[in-house]
Amino acid sequence: MAQSYKTIVVEKRGAADWLTFNRPDVLNALSLEMVDELSHYFGNLYNDRSVRVVVIRGAGRAFCAGLDIKDRNESDPGADPYGGGFGFQGYLADVYVKMRRCPQPIIALVHGAACGGGLAFALASDIRIAGESAKMNAAFIKIGLSSCDMGVSYFLPRLVGGSVASELMLTGRFIHAPRALATGLVSEVVRDDQLEAAAQPYVDDLLAASPMGLRMTKEGMNLAIDAPSLEAAMAIENRNQLMTAASPNFKEGMNAFLEKRRPAYLSD
Helix, strand or coil: CCCCCCCEEEEEECCEEEEEECCHHHCCCECHHHHHHHHHHHHHHCCCCCCCEEEEEECCCCCECCECHHHHHHCCHHHCCCCCCCHHHHHHHHHHHHHHHCCCCEEEEECCEEECHHHHHHHHCCEEEEECCCEEECHHHHHCCCCCCCCHHHHHHHHHCHHHHHHHHHHCCCEEHHHHHHCCCCCEEECHHHHHHHHHHHHHHHHCCCHHHHHHHHHHHHHHHCCCCHHHHHHHHHHHHHHHHCCHHHHHHHHHHHCCCCCCCCCC
């Protein structure tokens, strides 16, 4: 039975979860309750083999406008139950760590504003598709903070390079859909009302892979990005191939390829 949430909606479509940020009246800004629910959802994904792909999107006019500053200002700092030396800062940051740790590929459908922590949700995803209205920025620096927050300093340079990342993080300027496509930040740009339709072929292609092959490709890519050497990356690749080749799904994949049919993979 699906978990019931108040600030997010999780719709299960076969092996794909479609997660919608559902605070449209405040452009899906992040409240403490929303962070609680996202932490719970992404934390449970690691061992959930029934979910193979996740699509995230925002209800209403925006993807996610970042932290709900009013909500945080009205909270009692002394009542913050999250310790570890970083309080709410570390608690929210851990949501993005959980996103990267979960083995399911995540597709972000970005329309309207994706600011601050909302930008970080897009960056922490594996594939990004932008609506024509999409505009993203490292909003932290606009309110007296550092733009090095919520993993942005890790993700953004790796996606668009140091020069563009420096510009966006140091100025807080918006990057709109056309430039996001030109810099490789997103895979494609479509009309806002076509985002769901644009995502479905990606979901279909991801689900056409073997369960283990899909999970281990995401894990291997994450490790290779920070690998100290070619040999280190290849060691992970060799491990992945030996493990996937030992699965009966490898034989099924080969047979399906030769017979020009869709493979019927088992759960592994």
